[in-house]
Amino acid sequence: MEIRQLNSEEFEISLSLSEYAFQYKVSGEDKTKAKSRFKPERVWGVFEDGILGAKLTLLPLQVYIQGRAVNMGGIAGVATWPENRRQGLVAKLLSHTLQTMNEAGQTLSFLHPFLIPFYRKFGWEIYCEYKKYTIPIAKFPLKTEISGNVRRNLFDIVILDELYTQFATQYNGTLKRDKDWWEHAVLDQSTHNAIFYSLVGKPEGYVLYKIEKSELVIDEFVFMNEQARQGLWTFLANHDSMVTGASLKMVPSDDILPFLLPDPRIDQENYPYFMARIVNAKAFVENFSYRVQSAQQKQIINIEDKHAPWNDGLWEWSVNLEGTATLIRTDGDNIEADLSCDIGTLTVLLLGYKRPGELSRFGRLTGNDAAVQWLEGIIPQAQTGLFDFF
Incomplete structure (x- = not known):
């Protein structure tokens, strides 16, 4: 058995496996484009004996x-x-990929x-969710009355990315996009855009949308303020002679649109x-910013991670008065952990998807009450999100 990167001559066998596994077919011009990329x-x-049995793609991304x-890998x-299989x-x-990412300095994987x-x-855990809305035109x-104006189909990626970045950085786990990502993973020929x-x-603010079967399919709705939100919705509502309603996808989990509607029952x-x-774990914990405490504090945490042994074991986790941390491996038979969790639980704790107290109540985080409260105090409240797919 050999694990290795593919070479340029192995495009066809890679594509054949993808087509079979994901039940689609690429041919003609699309196949030529796929090969070029x-x-x-x-x-x-x-x-096994030179024959490809399984594969995955590892993308060098940032979040x-x-x-x-x-x-992020x-x-x-x-x-x-x-x-x-099996x-x-x-x-x-x-x-193998975990080791590759660790050596490349990718402290997270999605x-x-x-x-x-x-x-x-294998240590991955759900870290975000999104909402979907279906809203009839009524x-x-x-x-x-719009205090501003909407321009449609400018396709100015610089402007779209500036607005997206302002919006995305409010959440933990959103993707940092580059021009290539915008052109090949976000925008396509059927996507319209409108900028407020x-x-x-x-x-x-901006909205990315399609019109399909008399419905507005809204892929992204990004706004910096209430004026932009209302202006973009007025623009969408002006499609009332063309559509019967709207479907909103990838809505952030903290969105409150239904509450703002005249009739929230959608x-x-x-x-x-x-x-x-x-x-x-060491690199991620030490590059994270914590709430400032009145005194430097530390706890012993046991991290369970059998698939990445460099994380597994006992660590002394301390946070100083400036809100920065150190995570130092601790050895010794007589040392007892104040806290214990697996790597997936640690991930969602630090990203902000779940709080220490609730994870402790349901047994995902174990430890003494003082240590759990210490985590509650040092980890900032945060929202998670992701508006992309790969």
Whole structure:
């Protein structure tokens, strides 16, 4: 058995496995484009006697954590031929990939799970969710007099990205986008965009949408203030002769649109989305910003991580008066942990998806009450989100 990166001549076998596993077909011009964008160094495969049995793609990405860009390894396209399944090939790939990410300084890893329990076994945990709304035209937000104007289909990626970045950095776990990502993963030929400008000409929000089967399909709705939100909704409501309603996807979990509607009784859905995993606990904990305390404090934490042994074990976790931390490995048979959790739980604690107290109540975080309250005190409140897919 060999685990290695693919080479440029292995595009066809990689594509064939993806087509079979994900049940789609690429041909003609689309296949030519896919081949031109094929980056074999990002695809890791398990080979038996030179034959590809399983593969995954490791994407070098960055996400915003506390408003700062952090290196993240995005795992995508995990695929196995049916005759090779349940032989531990994906487990071997994931373990190898964790080591690769650690060596590359990617302190976090994200993936979209085909089966959540499967990836939980390897340390990934759900870290965000999104809402979906279906709103009939009669229940749209009321039209208002706009103090500004909306410009449609400018496709100015610089402006879109500036607005997106201001919005995205309010959340932990959102993707830092570059021009290539905007062009190939966000915008396509069927996507319209509308940008709201204030009276002084400042862009303050945008909406990405499609019109499908007499419905507005809204992929992203980004606004910097209430004026922009109302202005964009008035623009959308002016489609009332063309559509019967709107479907909003990837709505942040802290959104309160239904409360603001004249009639809040609309179809709503909460959807657990991506999973996250700390790759290197020491690096992540020490680059995180904590609430300032009245005195330097420390606790002993036991981190359980059998798939990344450099994280597993007892650590002394201290936070100083400036809100920065150190995580120092602690050895000794007589040392008892004040706190204990697995790497997935530590991930969602620090990202802000769940709070220490609630995880303690349900047994995901164990420890004495004082240590749990210490975590409650040092970890800032935060919202998580992700508006992309890979």
